[in-house]
Amino acid sequence: MDPRTSAQDVLRCDLCKTAVVEMHCDICLVNLCKACVGEHMISDESNEHEIVRFILRKSTPIYPVCKTHVEERCEMYCNQCDFPVCATCIASDQHLGHKLLKILQVLEAKKDMIIKERTELNEVIYPTYQDIASDVQNRMSQLEKEYGDLSTAIIKHGEDWHREIDKLVKKLKAEVDLMKNTQLQTLQKHLDKINKNVSEIRNKMDLINVAMDSNNISKLFSVTSDINKYRNLPEKKVPSLPKFTPGTILREKFGKIFGTFSPSSLTSDKQGYSMKTSEKSPEAGSSPPVKQLLNQPETVTTIDTGYSRNLCNVACLSDEEIWTSGHKNNTMKLFSINQGSLLKSIRTKSGYEPCNIAVTKSGDLVYTDATTLNIVKDEEIEEVIRLQNWIPYSVCSTSSGDLLVIMYSNDNKQTKVVRYSGSTEKQTIQFDDKGTPLYSSGAFHRNITENGNLDICVSDSEAKAVVVVNQAGKLRFRYTGHTSAASFYPQGITTDSQSCILIADYNNHCVHIIDQDGQFLRYIDSGLKYPWRLSIDTSDNLFVAQYENRQVKKIRYRK
Known part of the structure; x- marks a missing residue:
């Protein structure tokens, strides 16, 4: 079984493990092929079995067992006693004069109530708690900054x-x-x-x-x-x-x-938080619409970048244009996505190849180069930061307009993430709460991005892991690959409108999709060869820079 497509593989019979599932036992919740139906029926004669076609699974109602008469099931519901009853219960004097309803009738009302609660949980309560958690994280981050300023x-x-x-x-x-x-x-x-x-x-x-x-x-x-x-x-x-x-x-x-301090305090706001409303307001911002994953991702277009050596970077300028850069090449190229044509070329100021490129909120190109971080405005290159004793590698632009830079020391013994506002250093992320380095050391490939929930995500190829910290720099989780993927080697990393994290797996020729809490969702294969860097446009189209064939693939993976 190909580990890259196992998440989309057909279901197999739970008994023989080989044949394709065609039937289903609604009582035992077992998937079966036609050949194994008889074996399942005789395997446990003490239980009832309801065999239906797989597409009709869960269509047979499983009535609850009576609490008084355990050998019988309850098909009625006593409205006054507020619990299910069986035929024997009804025949007794216990429910004489009580209003009895068919349990399926009560079930429909119960389902309506549950659906309403689920809708409220999904659309109101859960997003509200997410916003509250984000608000507390932001306050903690702001608190650290303000205490630092103090x-x-x-x-x-x-x-x-x-x-x-x-x-x-x-x-x-x-x-x-x-x-x-x-x-x-x-x-x-x-x-x-x-x-x-x-x-x-x-x-x-x-x-x-x-x-x-x-x-x-x-x-x-x-x-x-x-x-x-x-x-x-x-x-x-x-x-x-x-x-x-x-x-x-x-x-x-x-x-x-x-000098003296004014007293500090931590008070409770009497107004508190307000519950999000599911009604859309033209004035108020709304959460991005839920976009489901396609069963089969599709390649929209392929762009040949024309670099003589390997393709190293890709960054979306817009839904129509992408920036690229290549190995041992000091030229960054801007391509039209639809036409596949070269629109513009810009050479680095130093003549060295850019380690990494990104696009800011305002549409400016930024790149790391040897010991500097540079920004390109109107084709003019400005040096933003020049480092000593540290080498900048990967860079990304955040929702607040800051720049996150992952860098390693000249002696190859330390790695850290630094947040810059302009040329001012605002935050350094290097160790966990126990003082252990968050990232591996040495001149290895690491890439960085910010998620929609303000988490900072770093792919660490040497550690064979993706390290995710919150906005304050506290470790949330590490993702070390899905169990069916061997030799996980993370390279490019990006996030989409659903706050999912996409990771280029160079060794396994695929892209992993995990949710914001690190749970694996699926792979994207689409005939990829040595995926190196990733970028996402505003419509959640994925752009994959393939290292060896020097092509960029545009892949649609959400509905």
Whole structure:
């Protein structure tokens, strides 16, 4: 059995496991081929059997067993006692005078009530709870951002204080240096004057000594007596040092001087949430209409991109146009979907091939390139982000206009998802609640997309898994492939209007469809060969970039 089409395989007989199902036992809920009907009838003679054609299964009503007379079934319903009754119960005096109805009549009313409840659950209550969960997640995400902004404000205020203290310390130190230099200059002048006198006294002493040692009378008479000017000693200069008196740090008041918090709270809104209405309003936004999966997906068109090597990326610009890029090729091409013709080509600014491409809400092309994230506006390329020590790989544009970028470190030891608003980093997603990395490390293929419920979905080829976190970055689930698909190797990833996640499985030549909670729904095969990247247009048409044959397939898979 081909694992890629097993979800659509015909049903087999529950007994022989080989023949195609033709009949059904409405009592035992067993599917049978015609050959096995007799065997089933004699396998359990203690039970009744109702054999019908498979297409008429569940057409035979299975009446409830009587609680009083276990050997009988109840075909009537006591309206007063509000429970089913059998023929023996009716014959007794227990329900004498009570209003009895056929149980099938009551069943129809019960079905109507259940259908109404199911409709209300599907169209009102369940969407309301989804919106409430999304609202709480958004509030949590906003709370994390606002607390982060609060911490940043405190740090900045502390830095301002540090700068003011540094300025004050610098000013006081300059004043100390000025006082020191002034006093040193004064003392230096005083010292110079004293040293001059010392030199003069030494010369006088040398002159006297020479005259005394000589028998020349003239030399003795040349010695003048001016010793009095040296008897008056110079004044004594005593510097007075300034005294620094540090201000008292009053720790109990310091916090108030630095800044204080207003009290935080978590209150309940008395208005509360309001139930969604199933009535459509032209002013109010509505949930997307439910689109069922086709029994057999169909290929609408195939576009040959003309790249000389492998096809790496595809991104829908509109329902009529797609962007593509190829391996070892620095040119991104815009194609008409209906005509299959090339409309435009744009080369990367650096000359390197783009790792990944995406289209923003405003219709601009973005691409990752070596160490940069770039945006193309009116055919002009602007560098939005330049990274250091990190290499950007996959990028996607979110419903809020942010960009999500998955990147890995230069040393190949870390991988993370970063949310950018313009060039400003807003959020980093890297670890789970236990501090374990969410994504595998190294320069491997990983792709990213945002789901309609704001989950962030990453296909991790090295881990052979799809990792889904909520908007706040908390792990929701991991999808490691369907049990019948061997060697799951996820590549491209995208989501549709029903918040289903579509994953390109390169090894198994197919696309997995799972719901927003990770439950497998089906495969898309459609003759795919090495699907690499995926994109979805506004009509839920799937575009698959096939790596080796360099073709893009447009596939319709929903009604």
